[in-house]
Amino acid sequence: MLKGKKVIIFGDRDGVPAPAIEKCVTAAGAEVVFAATECFV
Amino acid sequence: MEKQTIIKKLVDERGVEDLVVVIGAVDPEVAQVTAETVTLGDPSFAGPLAGVSLRLPVYHILESEVKNDIPQDVYEEQAGFMEIVADTETISRKFKEIREKITQV
Amino acid sequence: MPDPIIKTCSYILAHAPNFVRYGSKPMREIADDPDAVLPSIESHLRTFQEAVAYAPNQVYIGNLHPDRLNDMEQPWYGHPLEGASRCGPYGESMPEDELLALMKLADDFDLVWLDKETAPILSGALRSNPLWKDSDLKKVDAGMERGRIDERIQHHGSLPLYRDGRVVGCVHRHHEQDDTLKAHVLMENLLAKTSGALALTHLLNNAKLRPDEIDFILNCSEEAVGDRYNRGGGGLAKAIGEMCGCAHATGCDIKAFCVGPLYAILHAAALVKAGLFQRVAVVGGGSMAKLGMKFKGHVSKGMPILEDVLGGLAFLVTGNDGESPIIRLDSIGRHDIGSGSSQQSIMESLVLKPLDKLGKKVTEVDKYATELQNPEVTVPAGSGNVPLTNYRMIGALGVLRKELKREEIDRFVMDHGMPGFSPTQGHIPAAVPFLGHAIDAIRKGEMENAMFIARGSLFLGRMTQLSDGLSFLLEKNPGKA
Known part of the structure; x- marks a missing residue:
């Protein structure tokens, strides 16, 4: 599902942060085109 | 609206093909609001995606579809812990609903 | 040498409904749609x-223990506490009339003008406050x-100040072309100074100290004081100390987003432990930028706009008095640059590593104070x-x-956690609102210890993808040797 895809990431400081998601999807063979962590407070 | 602006710009530059959105918020409501904002747009607010649907597939990092694609050791190190914290069943259900809604638009 | 203590603290709220529009x-x-948004904000103010x-505000100034919120019916705004007092053991809630007068008192550059008719009403209000009645x-x-x-x-970029729906004064800009000295920025900085000074005044009062007995001040507010050549490079520590009469103190600011207060307490403890200073005050003023931050959600659900108060806090860090809870400096939880991006490794760094050093289990901390x-x-x-x-x-x-089964997490949260009660003022909710309650409970022997954990969002400034965090354990004083 992720292999070869271009991924836009919205992570959460108090959830799964963007750099962690980035490591996951890159390892799955996807390319990250945008990654940002959000802080909801 | 900042998130919508980012998505709109990326789509304008690259087209929608092969684009996927992955969300990391563990509160189901927060994850849902984020997912809907970036894919369906929010009809109640005037933003770049108002009335525009990009039909981008949106997933949560803790969904099994995503998890199964990621090498197990990397997933466990980076995200697995949050499965203990999050209500993954509710998250999976909400994201499936959102993806169904997208295909119907 | 024994670890330093937190001797006392203060917490203040300043009700600022007429500043919500400037959040x-x-x-x-409002700029997008003034005709619709402004009236809807005004009709939802408290x-x-x-x-x-409002029960969470009563918890913040110390009239109610945070756990009591668990038994109270929500929405809390729909169940006001009868007979609630504006004063509490840790500080007070200040009404806006007094805040406006105090803001003018904090103004050393004639930035604030109050109209002739209203000024005496405002100063009269402040004179009725026991802490300011003798001020000039x-x-x-x-x-x-x-x-x-x-x-x-109309012509010079000054921003109006409102009271009861009419203009009663204004805040000026102080340079024609400098965005860091425009009226809105100066208003924000002046309110941080004002609410910080109110917190420090209560701290001195609670500690029964003369202002000149403080020898160092660390300000951890979130505003950016400076001019066009050094945006955010300045600070408020001495401005606040000067306003409170701390003539024998020096000091500076510590900025670290929401971790600011914990870094400031850590620095205060280090300065005391090193013997460089004896009585260090950590102070944080409120954030005007965050007033009404979530107002759209509140208005759309027919709720009052709950982000209508500025928060302030202050702590006194000193050498061991043999009574007050100590800060365990041998078990500071650090989010190192290399701590990694995963939530697990961050939380392990902040919680487990310090507990390991002390040989404690997760369940052996009586209360955790987090965001x-x-x-x-x-x-x-x-x-x-x-x-x-x-x-x-x-x-x-x-x-x-x-140490726990998965199905025991809810119970753990109930016993070792607490409901959030702090105004969403950035650095203010960062674990430290529980310090006052913790000091009291540990002194009374109701608790042995509490861990304070703050998380910061370094990535918001767009200079790194890192987040931040710091923790420390506050523990019962072992007593005089």
């Missing part, structure tokens, strides 16, 4: 008495012709219950350690 989010939304009787309020009394105020607002944002503010706006998520993460660490 970052309301201001942007009275001072409503803000005072001539500056507040003076007042300005209304015509000159209007002229400045304490009031969920009633954030949940209706789609921002979730941040304290609850953080408490579940600490419980999950216990599960990984096999």
Whole structure:
């Protein structure tokens, strides 16, 4: 599902942060085109 | 609206093909609001995606579809812990609903 | 040498409904659609008495223990506390009339003009406050012709100050071309100074100290003081200390987003332990930018706008007195640059590593204080219950350690956590609102210890993808050797 895809990431400081998601999807063979962590407070 | 602006710009530059959105918020409501904002747009607010649907597939990092694609050791190190914290069943259900809604638009 | 202690603390709220329009989010939304947004904000503001009787605010100033919120029916704003007092053991809730007078008192550059008719009413209000009744309020009394105020607002970039729906003064810019000295920025900085000074005054009062007995001040507020050549490079520590009469103190600012207060306490403890200073005050003023931050969620759900108060806090760090709880400097939880991006490794660094050093289990900390944002503010706006998520993460660490079963996390959160009760003022909710309650409970022998964990969002400044965090354990004083 992720292999070869271009991924836009919205992570959460108090959830799964963007750099962690980035490591996951890159390892799955996807390319990250945008990654940002959000802080909801 | 900042998130919508980012998505709109990326789509304008690259087209929608092969684009996927992955969300990391563990509160189901927060994850849902984020997912809907970036894919369906929010009809109640005037933003770049108002009335525009990009039909981008949106997933949560803790969904099994995503998890199964990621090498197990990397997933466990980076995200697995949050499965203990999050209500993954509710998250999976909400994201499936959102993806169904997208295909119907 | 024994570890330093936190001797006492203070917490203040300043009700600022007429400044909600100047919060970052309301201001942007008003600019987009002034005719619709401003009236909707104004019709959802609370009275001072409503803000005072709001249970989370009562917890913040120390009249109620945080755990009591668990038994109270929600929405808390729909169940005001009868007979609630504006004063509490840690500080007070200040009404806006007194805040405006105190803001003028904090103004050393004639940035604030109050109109002639209103100024005496405001200074009279401040004179009724026992902590300020003896202050020299001539500056507040003076007042300005209304015509000159209007002229400045219309032609010179001054921002109006409101009371009861009418203009009663203004805040000026201080340079024609410098965005860091425009009226809106100066208003924000002046309110941080004012609320910080109010917190420090209460700290001195609670500690029964003369102002000149403080020898160092660390300000951890979130504003950016400076001019065009050094945006945010300045500070408020000495401005606040000067206003409070701390003539024998020096000091500086520590900025670290929401971790600011914990870094400031850590630095204070280090300065005391090193013997460089004896009595260090850590102080944080409120954030005008965050007023009304979630107002759209509140208005759309027919709720009052709950982000209508500025928060302030102050702590006194000193050498060991043999009584007050100590800061365990041998077990500071650090989010190192190389701590990694995963939530697990971050939480392990902040919670498990320090506990390992002390040989303690996750369940051997009586209470954890984490990000304490009031969920009633954030949940209706789609921002979730941040304290609850953080408490579940600490419980999950216990599960990984096999100290807890997964189904016991909810119980753990109830026993070792607490509902969020702090106004969403950035650095203010960062674990430290529980310090006062913790000091009291540990002194009374109701608790042995409490861990304070703050998380910061370094990535917001767009200079790194890193987040930040710091923790320390506050522990019962072993007593004089």
